[in-house]
Amino acid sequence: MPMYWNEDQQMLADSARPFLADKAPVSHLRALRDEGNADGFSRDLWREFADMGFTGLLVGEEDGGLGLGHVEAGGVLEEIGRNLSPSPFLTTSVGAVTALKSGSPAARQAWLPGIVAGETVAALALEEGARHRPHRVATRAERSGNGFRIDGAKSFTVQAQASDLLIVSARTAGGEREADGITLFAIPRSAPGVTLQSEMLVDSGHAARVVLEGVEVDGDAVLGEVDRGSDTLGHVLSALRAGSSAELVGLAEGASGMTLSYMRERKQFDRIIGSFQALQHRAAHLYCEIEVARAATLKAQQLLDDGSEGAHEAASVAKAMTGMASALAVQEAIQMHGGIGMTDEHDIGFFMKRQRVLAEMFGDADFHAEALARAAGY
Amino acid sequence: MMDQQLDSFRRETRAWLEENCPPEMRTPPKSDADVCWGGRKFQPSSPAQAEWLRVMGERGWTVPDWPAEYGGGGLSAAEAKVLREEMAALGCRNPLQSFGISMLGPALLKYGTEEQKHEHLPRIARGEIRWCQGYSEPNAGSDLASLATRAEDIGDHFLINGQKVWTSYADKADMIFCLVRTDTSSKQGGISFLLFDMEQEGVSTKPIRLISGYSPFCETFFDDVKVPKSNVVGEINKGWDVAKYLLGHEREMISGMGSRGGGASVPDTALRHLGRNEDGRLDDPVLRARIALFEVRSRAFAAMAERFIDTLKAGKAHPAQPSMMKYFGTELNKQRHELLMAAGGHDALEWDSEGSNGGAAPRAWLRTKANSIEGGTSEIQLNIIAKRILDLPGG
Ligand SMILES: Cc1cc2nc3c(=O)[nH]c(=O)nc-3n(C[C@H](O)[C@H](O)[C@H](O)COP(=O)(O)OP(=O)(O)OC[C@H]3O[C@@H](n4cnc5c(N)ncnc54)[C@H](O)[C@@H]3O)c2cc1C
Ligand SMILES: Cc1cc2nc3c(=O)[nH]c(=O)nc-3n(C[C@H](O)[C@H](O)[C@H](O)COP(=O)(O)OP(=O)(O)OC[C@H]3O[C@@H](n4cnc5c(N)ncnc54)[C@H](O)[C@@H]3O)c2cc1C
Numbered sequence: 001m002p003m004y005w006n007e008d009q010q011m012l013a014d015s016a017r018p019f020l021a022d023k024a025p026v027s028h029l030r031a032l033r034d035e036g037n038a039d040g041f042s043r044d045l046w047r048e049f050a051d052m053g054f055t056g057l058l059v060g061e062e063d064g065g066l067g068l069g070h071v072e073a074g075g076v077l078e079e080i081g082r083n084l085s086p087s088p089f090l091t092t093s094v095g096a097v098t099a100l101k102s103g104s105p106a107a108r109q110a111w112l113p114g115i116v117a118g119e120t121v122a123a124l125a126l127e128e129g130a131r132h133r134p135h136r137v138a139t140r141a142e143r144s145g146n147g148f149r150i151d152g153a154k155s156f157t158v159q160a161q162a163s164d165l166l167i168v169s170a171r172t173a174g175g176e177r178e179a180d181g182i183t184l185f186a187i188p189r190s191a192p193g194v195t196l197q198s199e200m201l202v203d204s205g206h207a208a209r210v211v212l213e214g215v216e217v218d219g220d221a222v223l224g225e226v227d228r229g230s231d232t233l234g235h236v237l238s239a240l241r242a243g244s245s246a247e248l249v250g251l252a253e254g255a256s257g258m259t260l261s262y263m264r265e266r267k268q269f270d271r272i273i274g275s276f277q278a279l280q281h282r283a284a285h286l287y288c289e290i291e292v293a294r295a296a297t298l299k300a301q302q303l304l305d306d307g308s309e310g311a312h313e314a315a316s317v318a319k320a321m322t323g324m325a326s327a328l329a330v331q332e333a334i335q336m337h338g339g340i341g342m343t344d345e346h347d348i349g350f351f352m353k354r355q356r357v358l359a360e361m362f363g364d365a366d367f368h369a370e371a372l373a374r375a376a377g378y
Numbered sequence: 379m380m381d382q383q384l385d386s387f388r389r390e391t392r393a394w395l396e397e398n399c400p401p402e403m404r405t406p407p408k409s410d411a412d413v414c415w416g417g418r419k420f421q422p423s424s425p426a427q428a429e430w431l432r433v434m435g436e437r438g439w440t441v442p443d444w445p446a447e448y449g450g451g452g453l454s455a456a457e458a459k460v461l462r463e464e465m466a467a468l469g470c471r472n473p474l475q476s477f478g479i480s481m482l483g484p485a486l487l488k489y490g491t492e493e494q495k496h497e498h499l500p501r502i503a504r505g506e507i508r509w510c511q512g513y514s515e516p517n518a519g520s521d522l523a524s525l526a527t528r529a530e531d532i533g534d535h536f537l538i539n540g541q542k543v544w545t546s547y548a549d550k551a552d553m554i555f556c557l558v559r560t561d562t563s564s565k566q567g568g569i570s571f572l573l574f575d576m577e578q579e580g581v582s583t584k585p586i587r588l589i590s591g592y593s594p595f596c597e598t599f600f601d602d603v604k605v606p607k608s609n610v611v612g613e614i615n616k617g618w619d620v621a622k623y624l625l626g627h628e629r630e631m632i633s634g635m636g637s638r639g640g641g642a643s644v645p646d647t648a649l650r651h652l653g654r655n656e657d658g659r660l661d662d663p664v665l666r667a668r669i670a671l672f673e674v675r676s677r678a679f680a681a682m683a684e685r686f687i688d689t690l691k692a693g694k695a696h697p698a699q700p701s702m703m704k705y706f707g708t709e710l711n712k713q714r715h716e717l718l719m720a721a722g723g724h725d726a727l728e729w730d731s732e733g734s735n736g737g738a739a740p741r742a743w744l745r746t747k748a749n750s751i752e753g754g755t756s757e758i759q760l761n762i763i764a765k766r767i768l769d770l771p772g773g
Binding site: 002003004260263264272274275277280281283284285287288291292293295296298299314317318320321324365366368369370372373374376377378 | 455456459645648649654659660666667669670671673674675677678679681682684685686688689692694702705706757759760761763764767768769770771772
């Protein structure tokens with residue numbers, strides 16, 4: 001498969017671009033923040049995602065979706081990143097949909113139609129500590145009747161307050177740090193025993209600490225196999241890593257595009273600052289970093305769509321590389337804007353805040369470099 | 379092409395390589411001297427090396443995507459990619475390393491006359507003629523267009539006088555592609571692109587020793603060298619276009635060092651010299667972290683290299699994209715050798731010993747410092763990206 005978009009993929013990206021630029025530019029995020037919106041995104045916009053067909057992009061045609069792949073989802077995510085458009089697309093239409101693909105027919109029927117329609121929002125309750133450690137799971141699910149009873153606490157569950165569905169990792173066997181013995185569950189957010197404490201994050205999004213106390217679910221709530229949830233979790237995380245990488249590529253390009261425009265118009269010392277070689281070389285270096293990050297991301301998406309073994313490692317490479325490239329992009333962006341870049345009035349600061357959150361989610365460059373080193377046996 | 383046809387091409391290619399690639403040619407070259415460059419003076423390092431060059435040259439697979447009429451393989455972009463993948467899967471060596479393939483060939487295909495193509499391309503493909511590049515001069519480095527080697531018009535031929543420098547392998551090459559000044563009234567518009575034989579009267583070379591101890595390049599002197607006018611590629615005084623086009627291909631080749639660095643893996647080298655700790659991890663946590671982050675960049679760049687070739691062949695690459703590849707690839711390769719030196723520690727400091735294979739590690743490390751100079755420096759690549767891709771104003 002050649003490493004560029006085919007015509008259909010290009011067309012999809014071409015439809016996502018004006019849609020997000022018109023409906024959800026940075027001013028949209030600013031307005032949500034200023035009005036203190038408790039969801040952190042607009043439900044009207046989410047229904048328009050459905051009208052565009054984006055909500056069910058990864059959902060199979062038999063379940064009412066478009067049956068497309070991660071390359072296509074990446075085309076939408078790049079535009080989300082470029083515009084900093086708040087939406088549940090990554091968590092719901094990429095993360096939860098990938099998880100539900102391993103679910104029972106009953107679970108798929110219960111949740112997918114609402115997701116496709118833009119009515120249902122899902123949140124991923126996969127973390128318990130301060131950094132991404134997907135296999136450190138202390139939350140327990142004990143067999144009870146023909147289902148399970150779940151007790152524990154999850155951290156950093158983005159958009160949990162606004163959600164209808166929680167995808168929860170819980171331990172059905174094994175010790176706290178083992179990959180084996182984890183099981184994934186689809187739990188209604190309204191289930192008795194679920195309580196949330198939601199906080200606003202640096203990027204004006206919201207994430208909750210989720211407490212599960214004697215939450216009862218039946219066997220249909222299990223996604224994938226009991227005790228073997230780390231396989232399903234692995235697929236979900238690779239999809240999310242490739243997806244957040246695409247969002248970071250778009251974000252990095254958005255930040256550097258805004259900076260390049262500023263460099264072409266701001267004058268000091270009677271010259272356009274973009275003519276100073278000290279800035280040109282840094283801008284050119286950043287361009288290279290972003291291009292390499294984009295290629296690594298496309299590689300991961302293509303391997304995921306191929307169902308290839310190498311997809312998990314490729315997703316780690318992508319997430320690490322986009323994490324580094326986008327961090328440089330936002331740091332250079334503020335620096336090259338000078339004093340104005342430090343003001344809340346200017347949009348560039350929003351890029352830095354969102355980058356910080358996305359880079360941390362699903363593992364940063366350190367996490368993935370370490371994981372790849374382990375996988376390579378050193 | 380249909381996937382099915384491509385699948386059968388893949389099967390045939392694999393079978394052919396299994397049958398025709400000698401086992402000795404399924405390992406990386408042991409040293410610089412073990413790389414096949416071809417040419418009149420070529421001394422194969424082994425019978426297998428000569429055989430591998432012969433069978434691949436006959437099939438045109440030294441230059442898979444050149445047209446068959448010029449000695450190429452006539453493969454489509456997709457087929458050429460399959461061949462690369464299958465060669466990589468078997469570990470087949472590149473049968474022929476050559477400036478003819480990576481630099482002059484593409485320029486001749488675009489700018490050469492039919493006679494020039496038929497005369498030179500097949501001999502490049504079979505490795506019969508080795509070429510060198512006469513661009514740089516003592517006072518024309520980054521500012522290449524200020525070159526001063528004169529070509530005087532004497533009717534049906536030119537008389538060349540002047541000096542080139544840093545001419546890689548000039549002493550081993552059979553022919554040179556050379557930039558000369560045919561008009562002094564215009565800087566870029568007074569340059570012509572000439573081909574001539576290094577064995578003819580008036581050409582002399584003097585090797586220069588590098589910090590690595592090797593002498594791969596020379597000062598090259600021209601003293602009343604006669605060159606027929608039919609040896610001009612493109613038009614007289616329009617050589618700058620040819621020169622720049624060729625530079626794009628040169629940068630592409632040099633960028634490959636970042637992904638195809640060849641030889642030792644950094645983690646393996648570190649494990650061999652430093653061993654493992656109780657947890658089975660490399661017994662130097664900070665170096666391990668540096669290597670791990672480097673490996674991320676290296677793997678990401680491998681994806682970039684694949685994407686670059688695919689977009690290039692499909693005509694979708696920005697014309698200045700080779701500058702990006704050259705910059706990133708060479709900086710990455712320098713970093714790789716910094717880590718290899720750290721991984722080798724004291725062992726990597728030996729310069730002459732047998733155990734160190736004649737100081738292979740430090741010599742290779744030193745050689746990589748030229749990667750970001752040769753073919754246009756990193757700073758020049760960044761200038762090109764800023765101007766041509768990012769559209770930033772000139773200083
Ligand atoms: C938090 C904060 C507090 C401040 N407090 C004060 C204060 O108390 N009093 C006060 O007077 N000012 C204050 N300032 C202003 C500060 O000194 C200026 O922001 C600073 O001098 C940069 O000027 P500028 O913002 O106009 O950026 P610009 O000069 O427009 O610079 C934009 C970018 O271009 C680069 N650039 C400009 N010229 C060149 C060149 N020749 N070569 C290479 N690159 C170049 C800059 O490095 C920068 O990256 C403050 C700023 C901030 C952010
Ligand atoms: C190993 C090796 C092999 C080579 N092989 C060949 C060959 O086969 N044929 C051939 O013709 N040439 C060859 N070269 C020459 C090579 O192309 C030149 O060395 C190169 O173009 C740089 O020119 P220079 O050495 O004169 O450096 P200079 O141009 O003098 O540069 C010195 C420094 O100034 C910087 N600089 C210059 N201009 C600018 C600018 N505008 N902005 C910012 N920084 C700038 C450079 O980046 C560099 O860091 C080879 C060089 C090496 C090291």
